[in-house]
Amino acid sequence: MNDEKLDIYLRAYQAQTDINPSARLMANILAVPGMGQAGVIAFPWNLFDLMMPKAVGWALTCVLGIYLGFYSAEQGHNPLDEEFYLYDQAQVLLSEDMEDSF
Amino acid sequence: MNINITDEQLMIRIGGGDSTAYKVLVERHLRPYHVFATRVIQDRAGAEDIMQEAFVRVWKNASKWDQGRKTRFTTWFYRVVMNLCIDAKRKYKPAVDLAEAYDVQSDEIQPDAHLSEKQMAAEIEQALKHLPDRQRMAMTLCYLQGLGNKEAADILGVTTSAMESLLVRGRKKMAELLSAHKKAFIEETTR
Numbered sequence: 001m002n003d004e005k006l007d008i009y010l011r012a013y014q015a016q017t018d019i020n021p022s023a024r025l026m027a028n029i030l031a032v033p034g035m036g037q038a039g040v041i042a043f044p045w046n047l048f049d050l051m052m053p054k055a056v057g058w059a060l061t062c063v064l065g066i067y068l069g070f071y072s073a074e075q076g077h078n079p080l081d082e083e084f085y086l087y088d089q090a091q092v093l094l095s096e097d098m099e100d101s102f
Numbered sequence: 103m104n105i106n107i108t109d110e111q112l113m114i115r116i117g118g119g120d121s122t123a124y125k126v127l128v129e130r131h132l133r134p135y136h137v138f139a140t141r142v143i144q145d146r147a148g149a150e151d152i153m154q155e156a157f158v159r160v161w162k163n164a165s166k167w168d169q170g171r172k173t174r175f176t177t178w179f180y181r182v183v184m185n186l187c188i189d190a191k192r193k194y195k196p197a198v199d200l201a202e203a204y205d206v207q208s209d210e211i212q213p214d215a216h217l218s219e220k221q222m223a224a225e226i227e228q229a230l231k232h233l234p235d236r237q238r239m240a241m242t243l244c245y246l247q248g249l250g251n252k253e254a255a256d257i258l259g260v261t262t263s264a265m266e267s268l269l270v271r272g273r274k275k276m277a278e279l280l281s282a283h284k285k286a287f288i289e290e291t292t293r
Contacts, residue, residue: 001277009222009280010245016223017246021136025150029128029157 109175116164124164128157131176134247135183141242142187144227152186173256180257184239229279237272244269 001009107123109130115123132153139149139156159182230238236258243254244265255265 001281003273003277006273006277006280009226012219012222013226014246016219017141018137019140019146021132021153022150025136025153026128026132028154029132030125 110167110169110171113160113164113167113175114169116161117167118165124161127160131179132157135179138180138242138247139183139187141230141246142184142239143190144231148190152183152190155186156183177253177256180243184257188235225280225283226276228283229276232279233272233275237268237275240265240268241272241276 107126109127112123112127116127135156136149136153139152140146143149143152156179160179230241233241239258240254243249243257244251249257251262251265251269255262258265258268260268
């Protein structure tokens with residue numbers, strides 16, 4: 001095959017494959033930075049992706065809060081607290097005594 | 103937005119989170135690069151996936167775009183799309199053969215003068231499949247995308263003379279493949 005004929009074939013292939021991209025493709029590509037407002041409006045399911053990390057974060061915080069709440073309620077009276085109170089009081093009295101001696 | 107703004111300036115704006123600049127860049131370049139990807143991997147659905155991935159890379163890498171960078175956006179983006187095409191070609195198998203897509207009747211033998219554009223395109227497509235990767239890229243960039251030898255050489259990362267050599271060998275091989283295909287065709291019909 002000579003060069004001239006090859007060029008004709010190449011031009012035919014060029015013309016046949018010169019196809020416009022679909023509108024769906026354009027919309028998908030433009031939605032890439034659309035993790036913002038426009039993306040959510042155009043593609044509501046993006047909202048799910050957007051909210052997911054926050055939702056997981058809040059859920060873990062709530063579970064931890066509830067667990068600590070119930071756990072501390074079950075503790076009841078701790079005798080150790082009393083001892084620390086007395087130790088605290090003794091320190092106050094001691095410091096007062098020391099101030100008096102100066 | 104000013105339509106005279108260069109691609110490189112748009113990249114800097116995109117790096118700053120400007121989605122309007124991104125839209126302008128997509129509208130400017132989607133068509134030629136989508137055509138390029140379709141020609142290289144010969145599968146429209148695959149080419150669409152590649153373009154989506156390529157523009158995700160534009161969005162992600164725009165913040166790293168250096169104002170003093172010597173590479174043009176088009177050269178960089180051709181490299182991105184070309185590399186994605188090479189990866190895709192390893193994974194994908196075209197869903198529809200181009201000859202089938204064009205509804206070409208392979209048993210209809212016609213002399214050259216009466217070959218339709220679709221048939222010629224299908225023959226070129228078959229011939230391109232048999233070219234080595236670099237020759238196919240060189241042929242696609244220069245003869246189908248209409249780029250100059252210098253820009254195509256930059257994209258492939260070769261010297262201009264190496265590019266010319268790739269084109270000469272690519273044309274020769276393609277002409278041989280087309281001639282062999284035609285010869286086989288004629289022999290089959292005269293039997």
